Amino acid sequence: MQGAKTVAFHTLGCKLNFSETSSLSRLMEQEGFEKKEFTDVADVYVINTCSVTDNADKECRQLVRRIQRKAPESMVIITGCYAQLKPKEIAAIPGVDLVLGAAEKFNIAKHIKEISKNDATRICSCDIETVTGFHSSYSVNDRTRTFLKVQDGCDYNCSFCTIPMARGKSRSALINSVIKDAETLAASGAKEVVLTGINLGDFGKGPDGNAPAAINGRTENFYALIQELEQVAGIERYRISSIEPNLLTNEIIEFVANSKKFMPHFHIPLQSGSNTILGAMRRRYKRELYADRVGVIKTLMPHCCIGVDVIVGFPGESDEHFEETYHFLHQLDVSYFHVFTYSERANTHALNLQPVVPAAVRHERNKILRNLSYMKMQYFENQHAGTTRNVLFENHNKKGMMEGYTDNYIRITTPYRAEWENQIVKWKL
Structure with missing residues (x-):
């Protein structure tokens, strides 16, 4: 050209x-x-x-x-x-x-x-x-929160998912490379870094998909990574974008609870509150493990925000299975959901499962869970009314208003003030 x-x-x-x-x-x-x-x-x-x-x-x-x-x-x-x-x-x-x-x-x-x-x-x-090799990526100057890719691909084989076919096997950057990227982002003025990957908790397999030998006596895994990132000067906040419940260990939770830089905010995929459906999805945990992870987080960080991914309308999901999911989420101390309506994807095992849930039923279940998510977030925000938390305001003037997020991911909207752009401000909720 x-x-x-x-x-x-x-x-x-x-x-x-x-x-x-x-x-x-x-x-x-x-x-x-x-x-x-x-x-x-x-x-x-x-x-x-x-x-x-x-x-x-x-x-x-x-x-x-x-x-x-x-x-x-x-x-x-x-x-x-x-x-x-x-x-x-x-x-x-x-x-x-x-x-x-x-x-x-x-x-x-x-x-x-x-x-x-x-x-x-x-x-x-x-x-x-x-497809092998890891390509480092990060967003810069696009938004206050910078997305830093540290892992790619997935070795899991969930029955609904095409990502392993689209992204290849699990592989990740070496910790030293991630630290260099974080230092570059700090020099650019970024205040908050969101760690991203396809299966973030599986970090440590190296760019070739194989676990490297210990480097300078240090095992390359996600826990080691976050310990090293805590030491990078200039970055004031980190968030973990999403982590599988079976890979979210007690040591990771305890580290975040005691960290000055890792925010009290987890996003943990659930997908279903029914063990029967979790089995059909080929997920690597049961709902009891998920509830245990949430319990550990809330014991150590009662103020922590927890987001949940959930899929409705998966093949074989009866009214009873959906009610299991609804009641499980209703009683669980989580803050909001990302609700996905199941859609058929070529070359996935789920295409062979029966019975198929009618589209109208899928959409109705989506609406029910989105309403529950709204109520959960309202309740979570109300729990913090009157408290003072740190808010990082974004670099955007939206019709005279600006937005920011507390450390525990409560969104704040206020009249625009240029001096608050990309700054952390103490805020009474």
Whole structure:
């Protein structure tokens, strides 16, 4: 491609995708491209996709159509999980010029130089089994909270999930590399770093997917990582984006409870409160272990915010199974839920399970749990009324207002004050 000078990015999906998009943006800027907003006209548009739900697939298609109407001569590149899983399907979307799979996304600049708008759509994908190596990524200057990718891929085989097929086997950065990234972020002025990964608690397998020998006498695992990050000067806050309950050990919880920098906030996937459904999902724990983890956290940190991922409408989920989930969550001392409606994904074991839950029932169950989540968060916030907590305010003026989060993840909205941007302020709730 000749003469392209501007590029715009759009990210679908998780915090990990945001960190990777930011790194792709920096790669392109190093190649001489000027970054534009996605709503602007640009020479190249890059969509970093997710494929956890059908909505992400549909949104990708809608974005391509929007670009076609606005800038029909611009180059359109699709990467991310959807691109790895269904490259031919994406290549058939009118207007798409280049599809980059998991192994090629960080070679984006090279591929752009090799194509032109009138070429046939090029697919640069590969067998996910051949994807190795870890690419460090972090977001910077995008928001007050910076996402730092420390782990990628997953060796688990949950029956509903396509992520191992899209991301490959579990692998992670070495601790020394993560520390260097954290120091870079501290120098950029970042106050809060969110540690992200596909299976964050599995950190320690090394860039090649194998556990490295002890380095300087130190075992590489998630507990060792957070101990080292605590020592990085300049970073005032860390959050753990999401961690599997079976990998959330007592020593990790105790460390966070005594830490000056790791915030009292956990996000722990549950997926179902029914042991029968957890078994069908091929999850690696039962609800009793989940309740135990929550109990340990709340004993050590009564003020801790706990978020939960839950899936409704999984094949075989009867009314009784759903009621088990509802009552389990109702009595559990957690703060909010991310509720996902189960959607069929190609090449997953769950496609073979019966009976299928009707779509209308799935959506009704989603609504019921979202209402419960709202009540949980209201209760959690009311518990802290009258207390004083530290709030980190973000760098955004939203129609005269600004937002920030307490250490335990209560959102605060207040009239905008420029001197509070990216600052930690003591706040009476």
